[in-house]
Amino acid sequence: MKLILNNIMHVCVFIAYGFLLSSCTSDEVLKINIDKHQVFQTIEGFGASDAWRCQFVGKNWPNEKKERIAELLFSKDLDSQGNPKGIGLSIWRFYIGAGTAEQGMDSDIKNEWRRAESFIDDKGFYDWNKQEGQQWFLKKAKSYGVERFLAFSISAPVQWTKNGKGYNSDLTTGELNLLEDKYDDYAKFMVEVIKHFDSENISFEYLSPINEPQWEWEKKTQEGTPATNDNIAKLAYLLNTEFEKSDLNTEIVLAEAADLRWLYSSYNKPKRGNQIDYFFGENNAIQNLKHVKNTISGHSYFTTWPVDSLVQIRKKLNKTLETHDLDYWQSEFCILENTDDIGSGNKRDLGIDTALYVARVIHADLTLANSTSWQWWTALTNADYKDGLIYLDSGETSDLFNLEKIKYDGDFHDSKLLWAFGNYSRFIKPDMVRIDAKIEGREMPIEEEYKDIMLSAYLDEATSELAIVAINYGYKNKTINISNSRLERMYVTSASKNLELEKINNKEITLMARSVNTLIGSSS
Structure with a gap:
C-alpha cells in the first residue's frame, strides 16, 4: 500500500510539474504564411534625432x-x-x-x-x-x-x-x-x-x-x-x-x-x-x-x-x-x-x-x-x-x-x-519592401492580436533576403511554423537578451514570452 501511495504521489507531482511547465510554454503551433507577391510599402529607413x-x-x-x-x-x-x-x-x-x-x-x-x-x-x-x-x-x-x-x-x-x-x-x-x-x-x-x-x-x-x-x-x-x-x-x-x-x-x-x-x-x-x-x-x-x-x-x-x-x-x-x-x-x-x-x-x-x-x-x-x-x-x-x-x-x-x-x-x-x-x-534596410505575413486561421479582433503575437515581413527584392519581425507581447512562449521560407537565424530581445543570435534548425520556432524577434533567411 505504501508503495502504491508513493507511486500515486509521484504521478501527481509529475502531472503538477507538467501543468506548471505548460503554463509558460506554447499550447499550439501557429502556422505562418508569408506571401512575397503581396507587396505594400517600400521602406526608407529607421532613425533618431x-x-x-x-x-x-x-x-x-x-x-x-x-x-x-x-x-x-x-x-x-x-x-x-x-x-x-x-x-x-x-x-x-x-x-x-x-x-x-x-x-x-x-x-x-x-x-x-x-x-x-x-x-x-x-x-x-x-x-x-x-x-x-x-x-x-x-x-x-x-x-x-x-x-x-x-x-x-x-x-x-x-x-x-x-x-x-x-x-x-x-x-x-x-x-x-x-x-x-x-x-x-x-x-x-x-x-x-x-x-x-x-x-x-x-x-x-x-x-x-x-x-x-x-x-x-x-x-x-x-x-x-x-x-x-x-x-x-x-x-x-x-x-x-x-x-x-x-x-x-x-x-x-x-x-x-x-x-x-x-x-x-x-x-x-x-x-x-x-x-x-x-x-x-x-x-x-x-x-x-x-x-x-x-x-x-x-x-x-x-x-x-x-x-x-x-x-x-x-x-x-x-x-x-x-x-x-x-x-x-x-x-x-x-x-x-x-x-x-x-x-x-x-x-x-x-x-x-x-x-x-x-x-x-x-x-x-x-x-x-x-x-x-x-x-x-x-x-x-x-x-x-x-x-x-x-x-x-x-x-x-x-x-x-x-x-x-x-x-x-x-x-x-x-x-x-x-x-x-x-x-x-538593424535588419530592415532601406529599399526593402513590406510583404504580407499572416497567422493562418487566427480569428480574433486586431485589438486582441496586439496583446499577443504581431508579425510583419520585409523582403530585399534584389537578393531575396527576408526579415520577419515577430513580437510576442504575451506572457507565454509561443511556437510558430513558417513553412514557405528558408530561415537561418533569429535575433532575440527580451528581459535577458539584447538582439542575441539564435540559430534556427527546424521549421518550428519558439518565441519567448515578452520578446521582440527578428528572423532572417530567404523567401521561397
Whole structure:
C-alpha cells in the first residue's frame, strides 16, 4: 500500500510539474504564411534625432565613452558570438539650432541642455564650428555608413523671430514666430547649412523645416514655433526656390504634425489641421514644387493608448493617404501619454516593458498606416523620462541627474528599447519592401492580436533576403511554423537578451514570452 501511495504521489507531482511547465510554454503551433507577391510599402529607413543631448556628449565626454555610444547607434558589425554591436540606424536627424545657447539665460530657457547654438549670428556671419558635439555624432554616423541624413529646424534663428526668442512666449495667433521680412533669410539660411555639409561630403537627403506646428510653443522649456498651413506653404515655396538655384537634390519633408489626427482632420485647429488635403489635395498650395517630397510626416504621440485608438487612428490615416496616393513617415515618438501597460513617460525604464510597448507602436505604424520610415525622438537622454534610446546620468546614486556634471562626463546605459528598435533598424534596410505575413486561421479582433503575437515581413527584392519581425507581447512562449521560407537565424530581445543570435534548425520556432524577434533567411 505504501508503495502504491508513493507511486500515486509521484504521478501527481509529475502531472503538477507538467501543468506548471505548460503554463509558460506554447499550447499550439501557429502556422505562418508569408506571401512575397503581396507587396505594400517600400521602406526608407529607421532613425533618431541628435537634438540637444548630443551637444555636450559629442563635445566634452571622454572619447572611449562617446565612441561606444556611436557604435551602439550606428554599427552594423557583429561581435565574436555573432551578436550585433549596435542597432545600425539608417537615418540620422541633425538639428539646426536657433541660437538660444548664445543667448544664455536671456533665452529664458533655464535648462542649458535644451538650448542650441546657431551657425549664423545677428550680423549674418557663419561659424561652422558651432554645434560641435552634434557635428561629432553626424560625422560618426557618416563614417559608420548611415545611409540617409535629415536636417530639421524647429525655430528660426532668434534674431529673426518676432519676440527675439527661440520659443513663442505669449503670441497666440498660431502664426510662425518669424518676422515677415525674414522668410527669405530663413529659407536661405537652412539651404546654406545643407550646402556647407554637402561640401564636407555629408549630403542631406531631406530637410524638415517645421516641427509640430499645432502646438503654441509658449513655454520657456525649448526652442519651437507654431505655424499655420499657409506659413508652411510659403516657407516651402521659398526653400524650393533656393534649392532650384543650387545643385542640391535635397527633398523638403512636410509637416511633422504633432498628432496624427491633424493630418486627416481639423482636430479643432482648422488653420493647422487637415494637412494631407491642404498640402497634397487637388489644387494644393505646393503643387509643382519639385523639391517637396511626396510624403507627409507625423508624430505618433497621444494616439497609442488605449489599443483601439492605436488601431483606429492609423486606419483612418491610411484611408486618407490612399486617396491622395501619398507616402507617410512616422518621424518622432517617445512616451508621453498615460497608459495602463507602462504608466506615463515620467521615470526612465531600461527594461522590456517600454521596449515592447514601443515595438507595438512601430508595428502599428508600419502595418496599419503603411509608414515608409519610423524615427525615434532623441537618441540620448539625460532625463528621468522615457524619451531616449541611450540613457545618461552622473553615476552617483544620490545625484543621478546632475546636469552640470553630465555635461563633461558620466555613465551611459543601453536600454531594451534601444535593442528592440534594433530588431527593426538593424535588419530592415532601406529599399526593402513590406510583404504580407499572416497567422493562418487566427480569428480574433486586431485589438486582441496586439496583446499577443504581431508579425510583419520585409523582403530585399534584389537578393531575396527576408526579415520577419515577430513580437510576442504575451506572457507565454509561443511556437510558430513558417513553412514557405528558408530561415537561418533569429535575433532575440527580451528581459535577458539584447538582439542575441539564435540559430534556427527546424521549421518550428519558439518565441519567448515578452520578446521582440527578428528572423532572417530567404523567401521561397
